Amino acid sequence: MWVAALLIVTLLGTGLVFLSPDRYAGKLAAAVSAVPALGSIYMYWVYLTQYGGTGNALLSPADIAFGQQIPWITLGELEVSYYVGLDGISMPLLALTTVLTTLAIVSAWTPIDERQSQFYGLMLFMEVSLIGVFSALDFFLWFVFWEGVLIPMYLLIGVWGGPRRKYAAIKFFVYTNVASLVMFAGLFALVFSTDLTSLSLPAMAEAFRTASGLPTIAGVNLMTISFILMFFGFAVKVPVFPLHTWLPDAHVEAPTPVSVMLAGVLLKMGTYALLRFNFTMLADTARQLAVPLAIIGVVSVIYGAMLALAQRDLKRIVAYSSISSMGYVILGLVAFTPYGMGGATFQMIAHGLISGLMFMSVGVIYNTTHTRMVGDMSGLADRMPWTVGIFVAAAFGYMGLPLMAGFAGEYFIFQGSFNAPTLGGAAPVLTSLAMFGIVIVAGYLLWAMQRTLFGGFNLETDYEVSPAAFHDVAPLAVLLLLVIALGVAPDLSFGMIQDSISPVLDIGGGA
DSSP states (O other): OHHHHHHHHHHHHHHHHHHSOHHHHHHHHHHHHHHHHHHHHHHHHHHHHHOTTOOOTTTOGGGOEEEEEEEEEEETTEEEEEEEEEOTTHHHHHHHHHHHHHHHHHHTTTTOOSSHHHHHHHHHHHHHHHHHHHHBOBHHHHHHHHHHTHHHHHHHHHHHSOTTHHHHHHHHHHHHHHHHHHHHHHHHHHHTTTTOOBOBHHHHHHHHHHOOSOOEETTEEHHHHHHHHHHHHHHHHTTOTTSOTHHHHHHHHSOHHHHHHIIIIIHHHHHHHIIIIIIIITHHHHHHTHHHHHHHHHHHHHHHHHHHHTOOBHHHHHHHHHHHHHHHHHHHHHHOSHHHHHHHHHHHHHHHHHHHHHHHHHHHHHHHHSOOBTTSEEOTTTTSHHHHHHHHHHHHHHTTOTTSHHHHHHHHHHHHHTTOGGGGGGHHHHHHHHHHHHHHHHHHHHHHHHHHTSSSOEESSSOOOOOOOHHHHHHHHHHHHHHHHHHHOGGGTHHHHHHHHHHHHTTTTOO
């Protein structure tokens, strides 16, 4: 009932905020979103203390935490149910979603000054869909939530975005919707080729793992074709090179609170789906394709970092850095080792916090200076000490500073991938190339900070620079504390993640 309670409370709150006057909408939305945030934190604590050692939701359904299944409809011979539950992979992502939504809503109080009830209502509707994505265990239910995220994100970019908002919104919608159709085709090619009677994810995982006698197309096994189609569909959402071109436009044109959600949570939908579908349901095929997939991940790391190095817009810098960071997740997943896959999942959480913090910091600076361009401003440290201090700390977290979440995630991935059996002799080379990405990250972040935050004060726009309001700085401080907490004590989530990753490694006699 806990997951249902989160969904119902947030959905009812969405309607309430939509109907509220603009002057109350922001505070009301923050209060509404605080309920699922506190609820997920309580569930997280219960999971840590009472569900120790829980297995994987897809591979050991008897161990699902907070599970609930109610028959729903029948699609031909396939049974569909309201089936939700959590494990050590989805629980941290659920907590990340609810907490980050609350902080993003608070950060919107300053920049959003028109159509506020609609804006905050859409933010809460997006939260409902995201909660569903990370908790649904029936494919039909999961797909409804998956597609449901597109609607509020499209409107949030298209209505409240920058000068090219319509172009960015349409590009985002077309890319991600086409990707969903490709993924859907790949998945149902397998569904119709097996004897499935249910669309529950555990049943699909079992059917796909034991499938035999599948047809071939042009000499290629259907399992491989479906894997490629599904990987393509999810990789657009991640995104990885060369399917990334929608992301910078969406980030630059979106309001900062929307960019926080896009980088902090929506990109994790792609990596989460890859882990659940491609690397759990089709684990043997993933092992066979591990080297080319790892190459895609490493290219994304280096290419994304190089693109960030060439930017002058602070938002574009952080946007391209997300491509680089998600490349690390791909590398960790294909390693099929406890530290590789566990580190990749931990990196989803770490990057969600750090990227959200980076975008939020850039947003606070923009609210005051009305520019994001490196070269248009300098010496902000004296005028905005708290904001600049947190921005610098977040940047160092991105660079992998020890005792911060980014360091832990990247270290786990590198340790797990360096001698990964699935990558053979290419493992040390690919890992070393990916590690070089950290050097480029340090280059573009240090360059941007030196030009904008330090030195003599200068501002090309005609605005007075003063310390940000408390409600602008408070969400930054909370996120920074969470980044440090996970860096100092990674087992707050890494232990539960490994418990749920272990059954995936056992498929086909994994390492």
